[in-house]
Amino acid sequence: MGDLSNPMVMRTYYSRLLPWKAMFLWLNQSHAPTRQFTHREFAFTLQNEAYLRYQSFATADDLKREVLRLNPSRFEIGPMYSGRPKDRKALMKSAFRPLTRELVFDIDMTDYDSIRTCCKDKKMCKRCWRFITVAVKVLDEILRTDFGFVHILWVYSGRRGIHAWISDSAALNLTDEQRSAIVRYIDIVKGYTAMDKRLTTIKPMHPSIKRAYDNSLKSAFSSVVLGDQDVFRTDPQQWENVLSMLPDKENAASLLKQFSTGSDSSSIERWKDVVKIPASAPSANALTKSRIKDKHQEAITDLIIQYTYPRIDTEVSRKLNHLLKAPFCIHPGTGKVCVPLLASQIDAFDPDTVPTVGKLLLELEQLSRRGDLQADWGKTSLKPYVELFERHAEGVARERAREVKAEKAQSMEF
Ligand SMILES: [Zn+2]
Structure with missing residues (x-):
């Protein structure tokens, strides 16, 4: 159970466990599809390591269907473009450019290798994870207090790093220059x-x-x-x-x-x-x-x-069109789910207890032996992570709805 080279393992995970609806709402920021989703780039890494860029989808179901067909080992999320990424060849070059995307950050243990004594290379343990814990707390506070961002989701990368995704409108609309300026403000330790x-x-x-x-x-x-x-x-x-x-x-x-x-x-x-x-x-x-x-x-x-002080991978944050692995992907090396969390939970977060795809499939199998053949994430140990993700996505969508309403009201006044 959980052998990632067995195509059924990832296919079952995508089919029954990955929370597609919440993923859609989080990216689209609204329940009905908008360009925030339909013009969004997805990139797939297939099982044979082939890399497919500029994929785009009309709905969450379309995305799920294609993921089940291609059965990638993981996939990444890019910006919303001025046109649909899958149609880009039919568009004039000037008509296809990235417009918005979440502001993202990447903190990786690699940057702490020179000052950790417990582990080396790809190894990571509860003790060296504490460097990441400190970095998350400090960066989250900077993003909230100095920049006023509210909708910040942290996502464990599945091995020894963590990503931050900021979904506030002000973050989505940042230009490359503005992203670079924020990075310069934060990146004081080289x-x-x-x-x-x-x-x-x-x-x-x-x-x-x-x-x-x-x-x-x-x-x-x-x-x-x-x-x-x-x-x-x-x-x-x-x-x-x-x-x-x-x-x-x-x-x-x-x-x-x-x-x-x-x-x-x-x-x-x-x-x-x-x-x-x-x-x-x-x-x-x-x-x-x-x-x-x-x-x-x-x-x-x-x-x-x-x-x-937090050591960030600055290249990840500087550009609108940088691709970043989606939450709830499976890390191909560890089998762990890239689970979301909030900075307020980082002290209690233990990377060793994050569910692996193998564990989750075993849970599904046990449920099916008891006659429950349709069980989804709701009956597995993925549940608290999906519920957190849903609450976060709902919060993002509520805020967006308020903004749209305010924009409409303002345009009526003129
Ligand atoms: Zn360690």
Whole structure:
């Protein structure tokens, strides 16, 4: 059960478990089909890895029928175009361009490889997932507080990453330039390996970074980086990088010597030495002393941000026409469902408990043995995820209906 190379496994999943109606409502933002759905690009990766782009469908049933016929291993969602993607060859080039799409973000464990100690490569566990948990909380808060977005859905990628889909009208209508500007605002940490030693924070600290630092980063650094991951215990490269960021070179050199020759020390112990204000020369006046203290504390703050601030895959968010795997697809490597969740649930979310297609098919089989041959997702462990998705899609559609009504009322006034 659940062997993904068996075509019946995916076909049964698509036929009985994937929530097509909710998917339609979420993308279309209305119960009757609009261009938001009919002009939307879908792309299929077939079982033989062939890739079909520019597919489009009139209704949710059409989409489901084609998915059952092609039986892809997964499929992606693109923008709404000015024409139907399947008709694009018959259209003038200028008449076929992307118009709207959800603003999306991708956070992947790859970008945390240099600072996690528990797993490597494609492996992921509950412990390193905590880096993603911190990133989700911080990014969700930025999107809500700084940009005013409301309809944000997080979707587990099925292995070691997570996507955000923002369905607010203001997000849908962003141009490529505006998406890039948002990415520049958010992407302040370039990943530790590519770190160019410059301080990431311009003084005074941006209020958005200050808020993230106070609400999440500071505590995440001490519990995840120092405590759980114990990043500075064994790998000299880790503390060499930290010490190279300290402004007082003499102090850094003496700590380097201490860390390299000293006995096995925990990250918590080593960090205590790092944060200590370096001693100034006996002749130094009060002003010099306070400058040394300020510079040192700024470097410490920067380090904490470098290690904990969200690391996003910027290419995914910049362009309207970027394709992103649909929620509820099956990850071909793990068999896990790409389930949706809200940022408020991220602390309780455990990637290990996400249902796999194998588990779900087993549940269907058990139901059919008891005589229930028609059971859908509602009787399986997929239920809470689909219900969350439905509530989210309904919320998006309600908001859209309000906007359409307001637009109509306004046009009547003129
Ligand atoms: Zn791990």
